[in-house]
Amino acid sequence: MHANSKPKQVVGRTVSYIVMIVIGVIMCYPLIWMFFASFKTNEEIFTSISLLPESYSWEGFVEGWEGVGGNTYATFFFNSFLLVIPTVILTVVSSALVAYGFARFEFRGKKLCFVVLLSTLMLPSSILIIPRYSIFRDLNVLDSYIPFYLLSAFACYPFFTYMLMQFMRGLPRDLDEAAYIDGCGSFGTLMKILLPLLKPALFSAGLFQFLWTYNDYFNSLIYISSFKQYTVSLALRMTMDNEATFAWKNIMAMSCVTVLPVMILFFLCQKYFVEGIATSGLKG
16 A cells, blocks of 8 residues: 555656646746747737747847936936835834834733734725825925835834734743843844844845835835936836837836846745745744
């Protein structure tokens, strides 16, 4: 019976791999088509059903990189990283601090504050656009990246706070008590004991925030008006509006280049990302 079960396991595993490969190819097909479309002409893109182009030319990447309005995509990428990197760092730091307060301390009004946190998590982001815009207008920080920095610094992304708080609740309090006995204060316990154990959750929060901020078009369009400060998401849209008849190969080429940093980051942090999604911290 044991000998018969081995062939069944091999067949089942093989079928599972084949199904996953097929699903993976289907999900990646739009990206594959976008890459090969960057080598095609407009006529070939809209009339040919072939995935592969008739000839390969890097003109789409060269011409597309020139950008619009006298600004190359080097400027747009620099703007994107100038926006995204501080936003990610501030989000992770502020969310971890607020989550630490909710998970480890008792204070007056804690339940009320937690209810407010959950209520903001349930609100659609479109409801908050006008109040936030009014606040940033009164602070005179529009047409800059400061609104994104302020939202991150004050933990205005409740999803990450709630996620990190759930992870911290899974960590045994015995670790905190041992740290206190060894002379660590509250901040030292967070830095030396809890944060190293929260590394998968922190990487997951950072990766999510990177993806959302990097791909964000609407909020960037609301708060940024100067063309020189546009991010890549806004630049791609401006490329389509720049001419009545535009070369789709240039847009496809720059779309491929735009996706590249996200793919590289995901594969570099894949281990921590999967751990952060699949686990919920240590159990005491």
